[in-house]
Amino acid sequence: MSQDPNTPEMEGTEQPFVTHLIELRDRLIRAVLAIGVCFIALALYPGPSGLYDLMAQPLVQNLPKGATLIATSVISPFMVPIKITMLAAFMLALPVVLYQIWAFVAPGLYANEKQLVLPLIVSSTLLFFMGVAFCYFFVFGKVFHFIQQFAPKSITAAPDIEAYLGFVINMFLAFGAAFEVPVVVVILSRMGIVPVAKLKEWRGYFVVLAFVIAAVVTPPDVVSQLALAIPMCILYEVGIWAAQLADRSKKKHEEAQKDASSASES
Numbered sequence: 001m002s003q004d005p006n007t008p009e010m011e012g013t014e015q016p017f018v019t020h021l022i023e024l025r026d027r028l029i030r031a032v033l034a035i036g037v038c039f040i041a042l043a044l045y046p047g048p049s050g051l052y053d054l055m056a057q058p059l060v061q062n063l064p065k066g067a068t069l070i071a072t073s074v075i076s077p078f079m080v081p082i083k084i085t086m087l088a089a090f091m092l093a094l095p096v097v098l099y100q101i102w103a104f105v106a107p108g109l110y111a112n113e114k115q116l117v118l119p120l121i122v123s124s125t126l127l128f129f130m131g132v133a134f135c136y137f138f139v140f141g142k143v144f145h146f147i148q149q150f151a152p153k154s155i156t157a158a159p160d161i162e163a164y165l166g167f168v169i170n171m172f173l174a175f176g177a178a179f180e181v182p183v184v185v186v187i188l189s190r191m192g193i194v195p196v197a198k199l200k201e202w203r204g205y206f207v208v209l210a211f212v213i214a215a216v217v218t219p220p221d222v223v224s225q226l227a228l229a230i231p232m233c234i235l236y237e238v239g240i241w242a243a244q245l246a247d248r249s250k251k252k253h254e255e256a257q258k259d260a261s262s263a264s265e266s
Contacts, residue, residue, distance in 0.1 A: 091132070116190060127176075127182065210232040
């Protein structure tokens, strides 16, 4: 059957494309609503000021007696707690945001890809939260205590709240991303980009890379650099172990499929 010359070439694809755009819009709206609900809940309790006090607690505990944080901008006392509340709301709503992303891309994936992607999303979310928690509960206290020990007695520490917010965000991102090492290792192995045997051979190179990354993204002190580099090396080994388990599971699944196909042919 010949096509009508007056019919546009893309007419058959317009409807699916528009449908995908509508679904993407709906998913984005749901993600934004989840963040908004979390923001309102956090604004009610413990409130922006309470969240900032909680965020600043590791630093305040290590400041000299009587020292406090300062605000060098007129609107900083209002904007910085609001920014921290937005950051906390996004982190709290992150599972919902990632689920919306997963639900949007899932129809276009194969069955084996779906089996891989969903566990990776869950594990990457948990690992990111673990990295942030490790940074807040362990690293901050050690780093601030180490810095104050080396501060001259003639200097009174009075950090700016905006500078501290930037420092906290950078450290959270650094440790959250560093804790994603097992996920990256498993993806490289499952996608066939780097076999497990090669990953084992690259242990020494990764140790050097971990310390280089720690020296670049953390403050210039030994405590924070070791606190980032050492977990990265440990998590690299965890990733190799998880990749080995995934390979064994994949081989067993392939063998089971071959046995089932041969049994059906016979």
